[in-house]
Amino acid sequence: MEFTLEQRENYAGRCSDRRSSIEFGYYTRRQMRALYPSGGYAVSGEVGFVGKNPIGTAETSAGKLPVYAAGSHNPWTHSVRGYVAAEGDRFLGVVKNVLVIRVLLVLVVLAVVSVSIFAAVNWNGGQGTAPTNGLEIDPGASDWNESSLTNRGGASKGIAVPGYPSISIAANTREVQISLLNPEENPCYFTFELVLQETGESLYTSQAVPPGQAIREVTLSRGLPAGEYPATIRITTNALDDQTPMNGANVETKLIVS
Secondary structure (H helix, E strand, O other), rough: EEEOOOOOOOEEEEEOOOOOOOOOEHHHHHHHHOOOOOOOOEEEEEEEOOOOOOEEEEOOOOOOEEEEOOOOOOOOOEEEEEEEEEEOOOEEEEEEEHHHHHHOOOOOOOOHHHHHHHHHHHHHOOOOOOOOOOOOOOEEEEEEEOOOOOOOEEOOOOOEOOOOEEEEEOOOOOOOEEEEEEEOOOOOOEEEEEEEEEOHHHHHHOOOOOEEEEEEEEEEOOOOOOEEEEEEEEEEEOOOOOOEEEEEEEEEEEEEEE
């Protein structure tokens, strides 16, 4: 089967046949959609790539090109990029190797997915988990935008510790409103534990709280009858970079239950 390629001035695409190195122009797919919005053209074969069992040749001013059956290219490695006129409304598909482009796209997608997974795993905006060593960020921790607590339990080698003179809670309830704050200037995570001094019973233990964040509501292990209970807030600290233990603190307080 013989074809004669028409070289038209309005071709937007350029192709070089891989086997013969013959260059020729072609309509891009966008041009074809504009020229033939309703179709109405025939595709009689494909050129521009090295295939098997050509069905004929296409004559150009620089020589002949092998023509292969329409749809005979490998869709995983090649793609029809446009069409070259071969007499009237008969066209040949122009096929190019797109393997490198597709591999690059896959690598980009994999990179984006990897970055997204890494960001999701390591994001700890008050609701995620800490990055390493099994230290988990408390899901109840959120940014502290209020003024710092006026009373401090002291400072241990550069670590600021808020003070809690007393904590008022309702009798026989487990839900307690209390601001367990890790001041933003601290170089470490805080973990809080509320312990009754007389019995050593632990009523509550938090997960890690980053600097500049606080837990505003806690759930006790049980409700307490009315009364006053000496208690201790034990603060455990872990360094921000590698989560190694640092100096902790015990802050004495009084639970006023009514």
